[in-house]
Amino acid sequence: MSEFSHEAKPRRSWLRFSLRSLMLLMLLVAVYLAGVLTSNPRRWSTSPEGEWQAHLPAGFKRPVTVQRLESDRYLFSSGGSVFNGVYRWKDGKLTVVEPDDARMVGLIWSWDGERFMLIAEPKDEPTGQSYLGTRLTPVAN
Numbered sequence: 001m002s003e004f005s006h007e008a009k010p011r012r013s014w015l016r017f018s019l020r021s022l023m024l025l026m027l028l029v030a031v032y033l034a035g036v037l038t039s040n041p042r043r044w045s046t047s048p049e050g051e052w053q054a055h056l057p058a059g060f061k062r063p064v065t066v067q068r069l070e071s072d073r074y075l076f077s078s079g080g081s082v083f084n085g086v087y088r089w090k091d092g093k094l095t096v097v098e099p100d101d102a103r104m105v106g107l108i109w110s111w112d113g114e115r116f117m118l119i120a121e122p123k124d125e126p127t128g129q130s131y132l133g134t135r136l137t138p139v140a141n
Contacts, residue, residue: 103122
């Protein structure tokens with residue numbers, strides 16, 4: 001055998017290295033996203049039970065108490081508030097199903113991660129004013 005001949009060395013495939021790197025990178029991204037999603041305070045995973053403060057568009061504030069009735073139903077109560085009644089939680093929204101004031105059918109609150117925002121109300125403003133944009137924020141205990 002000649003001294004200039006050389007044995008064929010096994011070559012590493014560039015493609016194999018890239019696929020391994022890509023899979024490792026995908027795993028790291030998945031772990032990161034899982035951590036972000038589970039620690040994200042914007043997600044609501046607990047009950048809205050407790051004391052809340054309603055911030056009405058006209059600048060008034062009113063306390064609101066929320067009590068859990070069933071797995072997806074909650075009672076809103078506040079002295080003389082048009083928001084009083086039983087609400088159902090579904091798809092990130094609380095929709096009134098049994099309002100104390102029959103004129104208030106159609107109230108819908110949306111959860112934005114920090115507070116509830118009134119996004120729908122009855123047509124023709126039966127109380128004489130609009131409450132759209134009312135925010136419910138939790139009261140610090």
